[in-house]
Amino acid sequence: MKKIDIHQRVTTLYFGSMQNTRIQRVCAAMQIGTIRDLCMCTEHDLANMRNMGRASLKKTKDVLGEYGLRLGMTKEEVKEYARPDSRADEKPEGRPAPQTTATADWEQRRYEVAKELLLSQTMPPVEAVKKADEFIEALRKTDAPCLSQD
Incomplete structure (x- = not known):
């Protein structure tokens, strides 16, 4: 499983040619700036946004899942994910x-x-x-x- 810096802007994620613009606009409308913010957003919150259909929601969950992330993460879970596994590169x-x-x-x-x-x-x-x-x-x-x- 790949890891990603969750402090990067959500625009660094690519949700595929069919869903990318739609998902990015929903994130902008909800003032979701970083991948961390997106992970802390619940599935229910996203599903209730205009233009966020089932396919867009599924694609969002799939892309986050590639990095071991998910919607609805707690602050503690996000903090644990962001913690470096190894201090060798520091x-x-x-x-x-x-x-x-x-x-x-x-x-x-x-x-x-x-x-x-x-x-x-x-x-x-x-x-x-x-x-x-x-x-x-x-x-x-x-x-x-x-x-x-x-």
Whole structure:
């Protein structure tokens, strides 16, 4: 099972071409900003939102399930999930090593590039990811710092 940083924006999740826009709009309407916020939202709350049908709800649960997450998690469950399994990749002070942070920045940028290609150039998802990988790899070879668009 993959793990994900639950403090990332919910927009980093991809719910598939049929449901992504709908689910993202529902999250925006409910002011769900992060994956953590989404996990703490109950299934009942989401189901009662306009435009959130059974298929969208199922897709949301499936995507969260890929990461060992679910709707309706308690604060304690979310905190436990966010706790690192291993401290090997951390500095003694408890902060992530710069290399780990840089890698996460590059992954985030890769996702953003792929999403932009998918949406603006109507590329198939697999092709968009391949192009994003090529682009990010070229940038990494130049040793350019990853500048987030936040």
